[in-house]
Amino acid sequence: MTDLVVISLEAWDEVWRRNQHLVAGLLRVRPDLQVLFVEPPGDPVHAWRRKAPRDRGTGLRQVQDLEGAAGRLWAFQGTKWLPRRVDPGGDTRRARRVVQVAEELGFDSPVLWVNDPQGAEVLDITGWRSLYDITDDWLAAERPRREADRTAAQERRLLAHVDVVVVCSRALGSKTTADKPARLIPNAVDTRAYAQVHARPPDLPGLPYALYVGTLHRDRLDVDLCLETAKVVRGVGELVLLGPIALGNDDVKALVEGGVRLLGGRPASSVPAYLQHAAALVVPHVQSDFTDSLDPIKAYEYQASGRPVVATAVPGFRDSASPMVHVRRADAFPQAVASLVADPPVTSTRTGAPDWAERVADFAKVISHLEAR
Structure with a gap:
């Protein structure tokens, strides 16, 4: 068996992102592969501060419902009990626990796949064969100074010591050096799922709607533009945001009161x-x-759906030659959306979107390269 430990930025849940599409695909094409998928730790103190349910880690569990991967996929979530300024050794202790769980599962010299920069702590301890899959430029995100410095230090260690660097966008390739060039493996979409015609979900508004799909976070989402768009669209339709909600309580309240439907x-x-x-x-x-560093999965999903798109000038959309993609400045964005909602075009032919199977094949080559080391 080949063992793979994935340090993920997201949990293994029903909302699939890049990591899950790739890992699930690898498990389907590699029957000799078994995977430990490490989720971000639960953080009870942070949850308490946000007045959210206490977020204690779920520990180790076997993922049972992934077709073709019976008995070969485990998910593990530890717990971050205290803030780092109170418990500076917590990251190292949690990394040691990951190594211990891998050993308990019988993983023998696994390949380490790091997506969350905190995976540097596991690499420091183990020296396992490794790859760093860079999907976001977290150093360009707005973060408190202490957090930004910690992430920068972790990323420096990863770039210096991993065996292979993978990036999802050309912009992220600038992080690497001439002696360790990055391998570009962009995102994709499950084209078979979009080739089928699906029934209208019952939780949608009765009016025509404009839809955003993705995690709701200030790093990406322009909340003020959403509010202005909802105001202009009102009367002909509704603005709907679909995706995990990572906004502050004030933003959520403003969106709901502004007529935006949040589906989660x-x-x-x-x-x-x-x-x-x-x-x-x-x-x-x-x-x-x-x-600017992103390769948004929604660009592929939107393309596969065949529906018209209004976007700000961001990667995945600003260079599109499709007549279905309308790139607009913020001041013209709401009216462009309202015009399409009032008179929606027919669905265009769904062509050209790359499938996740292509990206899985590329990742399989990276894993094979690391196995041979």
């Missing part, structure tokens, strides 16, 4: 239906160094 996260299998029935798809993203 939905299983990946149900997302195509929401896109297919939208009058228009929207990308009200802020324009920043951080968003």
Whole structure:
């Protein structure tokens, strides 16, 4: 068996992102592969501060519902009991626990796949064969100084010591050096899911709607632009945001009071239906160094849906030659959305979107390269 430990930025749940699509695909094409998927730790103190349910880690569990991977996929979530300024050794202790769990599962000299920069702590301890899959430029995101410095130090260690660097966008390739060039493996979409016609989900508004799909976070989402768009669209339709909510309570309150419908996260299998029935798809993203580093999965999902798109000038959309993609400045964005909602075009031919199977094949080559080391 080949053992793989994945240090992920997201949990293994029903809202699939890059890591889950790739890991699931690898498990399907590699029956000799077994995976420990390490989720971000639960953080009870942070949850208490946000007045959210206490977020204690779930420990180790076997993922049972992934077709073709029976007995070969485990997820592990530890717990961050105290803030780092109180418990500066917590990251190292949690990394040692990950190594201990891998040993308990019988993983023998696994390949380490780091997506969350905190995976540097595991690499420091183990020296396992490793790859760093860079999907976001967290150094360009707005973060408290202490957090930004810690992330920068972790990323420096990763770039210096991993065997392979993978990036999802060309912009992220600038992080690497001539002696360790990055391998570009962009995102993709499950084209088979979008080739089917899906029934309209029952939790959608009765009016035509403009839809945004993605995690709701200030790093990406322009909340003020969403509010202005909802105001202009009101009367002909509704603005709907679909995805995990990582906004502050004040932002959530403002959006709800402004007439924006927040649906929260939905299983990946149900997302195509929401896109297919939208009058228009929207990308009200802020324009920043951080968003310039992204290869948004929604660009592929929107393309596969065949629905019209209104986007700010961000990667995945600003260079599109498709007549279905309308790139607009913030001052013209709301009216462009309202026009499409009032008179939605028919669905265009869904062509050209790359499938996750292509990216899985590319990652399989990287894993094989590391196995041979």
